[in-house]
Amino acid sequence: MIIGQIKDGIVLDHITAGRGMDIYKILELEKLDCTVAMIERAASHKMGRKDIIKIDKDMDIDFDVLGYIDPGITVNVIRDGEVVERRQMELPERVVGVLKCKNPRCITSVEQELTHEFKLTDRARQIYRCVYCDHIASK
Amino acid sequence: MRSILNITDLSLSELDELIATAEDMIANPKKYSEVCHGKKLATLFFEPSTRTRLSFEAAMLELGGSVLGFSEASSSSAAKGESVADTTRVVGCYADIIAMRHPKEGAPVVAARKAGVPVINAGDGGHNHPTQTLADLLTIWRKKHTFEGLTIGMCGDLKFGRTVHSLVGAMARYAGVKFVFISPEELKIPQYVITDELEPRNIPYKEVSTMEEVMPELDVLYMTRVQGERFFNEADYIRLRDTYILTPEKLATAKEDMIVMHPLPRVNEISVKVDDDPRAAYFDQVLNGKYMRAALIMKLLEVTV
Structure with a gap:
């Protein structure tokens, strides 16, 4: 399968196979007015299978969100057909305003204006807890 | 600040x-x-x-x-x-x-x-409830003059008891501490307390269902209340209720310098007959x-x- 090269844009590489659509939805790529290519289960030496997203436009990406969802992702920024920046995602220390705390006893359940915020408490097990009630975030 | x-x-x-x-x-x-x-x-x-x-x-x-x-x-x-x-x-x-x-x-x-x-x-x-834990720690310190090497029994509702979870977190930081969790199956200590506090530090612990079987080992017995509403059915509660009530008879095999603690208020989980025992430390708390x-x-x- 041939998918054309990008001149100016972003390639999200090394997405865990099967997670591509989650990333697509969370980054709200359907709202873009440019070409977006979603490649699922591409062959990979490193990963066996992987997903790739190519976005034919430069855009701001929330790296914390991306790192939280799939810390193995590589973000390639393309200018004039060349990779000018390659960024390896990692688990962010905090995830702010993206996930919702699901603990019905948490203060965020009654005070709607509070920003939901999670902190990384166990890097090895990838555990995030609500900064208010310590409830574990579910992906 | x-x-x-x-x-x-x-x-x-x-x-x-x-x-x-x-x-x-x-x-x-x-x-x-x-x-x-x-x-x-x-x-x-x-x-x-x-x-x-x-x-x-x-x-x-x-x-x-x-x-x-x-x-x-x-x-x-x-x-x-x-x-x-x-x-x-x-x-x-x-x-x-x-x-x-x-x-x-x-x-x-x-x-x-x-x-x-x-x-x-x-x-x-x-x-x-950190200041309850501060009260607990001062009580242990004043009675035992150390935090290290103590065997701490926690009895009753270990699932929902925040004072229990806090005290485990605080005591787990001291060397040589062991925990004994005494509870019915329905109210066992949550797994996350074990995986977050005990396992990373290789702290020994065991879970048992009666206090009598471990009483002689304990340096501290921390009692909490077993509430009827935590059980799925009344029959189980009635069957287990008395198991988690501390009486002078159950204290008979305890060490002479063991201390009995409770965050209060108590209902009936410690018999009032225990109040005069020198090991009762709950009003000191x-x-x-x-x-x-x-x-x-x-x-x-x-x-x-």
Whole structure:
């Protein structure tokens, strides 16, 4: 399968196979007015299978969100057909305003204006807890 | 400016320092009687807790300070729908330090971010209650003169008991500590307490269903109440209820210097016949709580003698 090269844009590489659509939805790529290519289960030496997203436009990406969802992702920024920046995602220390705390006893359940915020408490097990009630975030 | 929302916000050396201050206060109360003169403590209790509120207020009064506040949400502007952030920001303009109880978990975190003065968590739902743990720690220290190498039995409702979880977190930081969890199957210690607090430090623990089988091993027996509403059916509750009631007969095999603790209030889980046993330490906990709260207020206000 041939998918054309990008001149100016972003390639999200090394997405865990099967997670591509989650990333697509969370980054709200359907709202873009440019070409977006979603490649699922591409062959990979490193990963066996992987997903790739190519976005034919430069855009701001929330790296914390991306790192939280799939810390193995590589973000390639393309200018004039060349990779000018390659960024390896990692688990962010905090995830702010993206996930919702699901603990019905948490203060965020009654005070709607509070920003939901999670902190990384166990890097090895990838555990995030609500900064208010310590409830574990579910992906 | 610093707030205390969780017992683990305090390092071991800070706990030692608070214990030393509390012990000095017990020995020399006069020395501390004016250290907080001119300072105000606001007790913001969004749900009633007479014991904890009075303990904070007594602590501040004994330091020569003043107290203001409310004892339930209906007598505060929360009843009009004001947010925790706004209430504490306003109170921060009046008081030098805040002690706050709230039914929702994490409310003191919001308060600490907005108040502009130190905030002490006086209990947030089933989440944290660090000053109860301070009371527990001073009690253990005054009775055992060490935290290291103790075997601590925790009995009753270990699933929902925040005081149990907090004390496990605090004691797990000391060398040579062992835990024995005594509970019915329905109320076992949550797995996350084991995976978060005990396993990373290789702390030995065991789970049993009766106190008699482990009584001779224990240095501390921390009792909690087994509540009927925690069970799926009445028959199980009635069958198990008496298993978790401490009586003089069950104490017979305990070490002579074991101590019996309870965060109070008790209902029937410790027979009143145990009250006169020299091992009963639960009323000492109440008094110790006042001294530790006073020591904590001093620390957060950066007041020295």
